[in-house]
Structure formats: C-alpha cells, structure tokens
Amino acid sequence: MPPYSDAEILLAFGEPGQREAAFTRLVRQYQEKLYWHIRRMVVGHEDANDVLQNVWIRVWKGLEGFRADSQLYTWLYRIATNECLSYLEQQKRKGSVALDSEGGINLSDRIRADAHFDAEKAEWKLQLAMQELPEKQRLVFTLRYYDEMPYEEMSRVLETSEGALKASYHHAVKKVEDYLLNR
Template identity: 50%
Template structure:
C-alpha cells in the first residue's frame, strides 16, 4: 500500500465531504508512531491509549488551523509530547510526588505491566531511560526510538539543536553508566 502524503491528507481535510476520510488516513499513518512515543514517556498502556485519544482529539479540533510552517508529524508529535508532559506533571502534583519518585512509580508500572514483553536486558534499558531527567528522557526517546533528526526534535521541543545534541550525549552516557553498574537480576 502506497503511503499517503501529508499534503493529500490536508487537502482532503479542508473539504467537508472528505474530512472524515482524511482523518482516517492521518490516523493510519501516525497513530501507532504516536502511541509508542507516548507509551515510552508514560509507560502504562492504558494511560498511553487515553493520551493518544486526547492527542488526536486536539489534532481533529485544530487541523484546520494548521499553518504548514512545520511538518504535520512534528506538529502532531508536539501535541503528543505536551499531552504526555502535562499528564506526568498532573500525576506528580496529584500525588505530591517529586519527579524522581514518579520515575520510580513508572518503573514499577513497567515491571508489573502485562503489556511489557521484553527480556531482562530490555527491561534494564527501560529502567535506565526512566532514571533520566524528563527532558533528557524525551530527547533520548525521540532520537533513539523515533529516529527523528535533531532539527525535527528542535521544532517539537522548542530547544536549540546544540542543546539537544548535548542532552542526547549526556543521556547516552548516563544510560551506559546505568547499564554497566546495575545488576541485571530481578
């Protein structure tokens, strides 16, 4: 099946007769990528599902206002990222929990999740990623898992490319240290 172009989706969305078809094409193209982006941030499958729905509701409500001064998927990633960060901040505030403890709760959720089917090494990598500060974790996930270019991440996060490269490098070093020093038995 041929991948539909963003310009075609936007053109179809601008016509009320083909708006639903356009949104279905957009969902087919981006829903799985957005799910995994959010899931790596919030860990829990059910929370990720809810946030994907919230993200695409915002996309639906605001797609007419999309100005095409950025790429469509970076715009959607920005919405998904903001929804995830807002969710994590609410979780932190609701429980009056410091961020490092929220990471601990996310780690517990990961270990207990029936949706996680990785081996011990993958679990260790996820724990290492969860040990990163929020911004480094976000940047690492976008670069490593989503394979986004620094310019795209800069557009999504509003951070300079130089700062992103530094954050990614520091995140990689922290993960390497974690992987070398952490016992792999659970």
C-alpha cells in the first residue's frame, strides 16, 4: 500500500464515510515509529501497548480539530510523549516502579527481566545506560539517537528551545558513554 500524505489522510478523515478508513491508514503509517518511541520509554511490551492504545484514542478524538500549523508527525509524537510521561508518573504514584536517588524512575529491573536480555550485548547495555538519564533527557536522547528527529521538530514536540535540546543531548551522550565504558 503506498504511503498517504498527511493532507490526504486529514481530508479523508473529514468525510464521515471515510473516517475509519483514513484512521486505519494513519495508524498503519505511524504505528511502528510511535510504538518504538513509547517502548524505549516504558520498556515493557504490554505497557507500551496500553500507552499506544491511549495515544490512538486521543488522536481519534483530536484529529478533527487538528490544525495543519504543525506536521501531523510532530503532533503524534507530542501526544505519544505526553502519554508516556503521564503513564510513568502514574506508575511512580502507584509505587510500581523503582526510583533512583533523585526520585526519578529507573526501569533497569524491567530491562533485566526481559526474556531476551543479554548483559554482554552493547544494545542491552545501552538500554540500561539510558535508565541513568533523567526522564526529559532520556526523551531527548531517544528522539535524537533513535528517531533521528531534527532539533527544530523536537523543539515543537517537547516545547523546549533548540539550544536547550542540543545541550541536553550533549549531556545525555556523555553520560551514556560513561556508563558503557565504565560499567
């Protein structure tokens, strides 16, 4: 199936008879990117699935009112990011996640509990290293390192200046590298 432009999807979504078909296209087009963005933040598949479902429901409710002054892709990432942060905050309140010394969430235990976890593999070590970052910095790192998002767009997703994001990414890279080399 050829990819549809955001404009085509939005136009079709406005037509009552094509609403569900347009939404299906939208989900298919962005589901993997959003899933992995969420998964890297919440770690477990079931958690990621729950968060992603909530994201799509928000999108369904808000798409009609979406104004094309930002890209659809940016808007989707913003919803996904907010849902991730809300979910992690809920987990923190329930006491169902481990917290670091500064009260931030650390999901290292969940990573180690993954059936395919291999402490010798660099990819897994990198996931553990990311848990050492504060949440916002972890977001900046994943959006840049994994999703290759330009700072300009990231600035819209996280509502932070490009300069602050660059500095944040710089710090994140250094911390991650330090973890990989010294632990």
